[in-house]
Amino acid sequence: MSNPIQPLKGFRDFLSPEALKRQWLKTKLESIFRAWGYDPLETPTLEPLELFQGQIGEDEKLFYQFTDNGGRQVALRYDQTVPTCRIVGSNWQSLPTPFRRYQIQPAFRAENPQKGRYREFLQADADIFGTDSPVADAEVIALSLDIYRQLGFKNPLVLVNDRTLLKTVPYPAIAAIDKLEKIGRDQVLAEMVAKGILPAQAEIYLNYVQNLQPNAAITAIFDLLKQYGFPPEWYRFEPTLARSFSYSSGPIWEVKIPEIGGGSVLGGERYDFLVEKISGQKIPGTGFGLGFDRTLEACQQLGLVPDYTASAQILVTIFSPELLNNSVVLSTQFRQVGLATELFPDPRIKLEKQLKYAAKKSLPYAAILGPEEAAQNTVVIKNLQTGNQETLPVSDLAKWQP
Numbered sequence: 001m002s003n004p005i006q007p008l009k010g011f012r013d014f015l016s017p018e019a020l021k022r023q024w025l026k027t028k029l030e031s032i033f034r035a036w037g038y039d040p041l042e043t044p045t046l047e048p049l050e051l052f053q054g055q056i057g058e059d060e061k062l063f064y065q066f067t068d069n070g071g072r073q074v075a076l077r078y079d080q081t082v083p084t085c086r087i088v089g090s091n092w093q094s095l096p097t098p099f100r101r102y103q104i105q106p107a108f109r110a111e112n113p114q115k116g117r118y119r120e121f122l123q124a125d126a127d128i129f130g131t132d133s134p135v136a137d138a139e140v141i142a143l144s145l146d147i148y149r150q151l152g153f154k155n156p157l158v159l160v161n162d163r164t165l166l167k168t169v170p171y172p173a174i175a176a177i178d179k180l181e182k183i184g185r186d187q188v189l190a191e192m193v194a195k196g197i198l199p200a201q202a203e204i205y206l207n208y209v210q211n212l213q214p215n216a217a218i219t220a221i222f223d224l225l226k227q228y229g230f231p232p233e234w235y236r237f238e239p240t241l242a243r244s245f246s247y248s249s250g251p252i253w254e255v256k257i258p259e260i261g262g263g264s265v266l267g268g269e270r271y272d273f274l275v276e277k278i279s280g281q282k283i284p285g286t287g288f289g290l291g292f293d294r295t296l297e298a299c300q301q302l303g304l305v306p307d308y309t310a311s312a313q314i315l316v317t318i319f320s321p322e323l324l325n326n327s328v329v330l331s332t333q334f335r336q337v338g339l340a341t342e343l344f345p346d347p348r349i350k351l352e353k354q355l356k357y358a359a360k361k362s363l364p365y366a367a368i369l370g371p372e373e374a375a376q377n378t379v380v381i382k383n384l385q386t387g388n389q390e391t392l393p394v395s396d397l398a399k400w401q402p
Helices: 016-035 058-062 081-094 134-151 171-177 185-194 199-210 216-227 274-279 292-301 321-336 351-360 371-376 394-399
Strands: 046-048 065-067 073-076 099-108 120-129 157-162 235-237 251-256 266-270 285-291 314-316 341-343 365-368 378-383 389-393
Touching: 016 099, 016 120, 016 134, 016 292, 046 081, 081 099, 081 120, 081 274, 081 285, 120 134, 120 292, 134 157, 134 216, 134 251, 134 266, 134 285, 134 292, 157 216, 171 185, 171 199, 185 199, 216 235, 216 251, 285 292, 314 321, 314 351, 321 341, 321 371, 321 394, 351 365, 371 378, 378 394, 389 394
Parallel strands: 157 235, 314 341, 314 365
Antiparallel strands: 046 073, 065 073, 099 120, 120 285, 157 251, 251 266, 266 285, 365 378, 378 389
């Protein structure tokens, strides 16, 4: 039986310090997406189960699916690409072509929770629809690298392959080969055999993939990445990169952070037939999904996340119940001059406890408005780190610099 006061396994709570760090990353990503010309899009948390069925590949066993109160077979959002293809197919005539979008919403997968993997997780996607040009693939790959460059990573690495190079390899073998780095050669071969592939044929498939060479599309992408200004050591052809999504149809890529090791923090692919499969309209697409949690963890490991404590810069205390109205007015005046301001919510609490509260929240300043200050229309501002304080006329609040 689950503990009713704890979140379910694979789901998480975020107290303010962690939530502020997540908000920092989300805001950074939105800024970068918009700087590249991508506009936001949102889709429902719940979709018809049939939207995802037959689109994902082997991992369909991870769907959170159930029958709703209306007897409909539904699923929580497994990824953001498939629902976006639904929207694009339904609204193509009214959309600008090519169509760029970004999306930052939760996705849900019923997998075994482990470091960097959760059952509810935030995904950040960016895609271009309406062109099959390698220039579009190069753009979203360049955007992938630019995100990590702007976050402060010194050596992000994007591994690139092309699923058209694997067109003679059956999907079950592709899904196994995609795990080569994680489970090793012997386990990959064993997995192919377990799927009904003869041992000799499994060896042939793996050797064939390991000896692939870049095609014209990959060469064109690398040429454009050079023009974008990325150093050559930031991108590399990787023949065993396969990506397990069954809808991948062209260039595929993953971003890794070599300094921290582990798996990828971002994965992308071209998928020229997914919109057609869902809506009947032939609309090519290319884009990526960024692992928000893995990216944030990498930022924290390398010290790239700012120190976040409280949102407010100053606490306006309440000296006594009689001065409540004065403190309310003062808090409004602080906000009007651009300071994030918190008003202590209980005039019955002694000033000493109010100041301890501010210190516990790591607020940098507290404003004290006693009877003398109220009479003289001044305020005492206390620096909670140093203990120093100064008295200012309320009329000079706009001149005060925290």
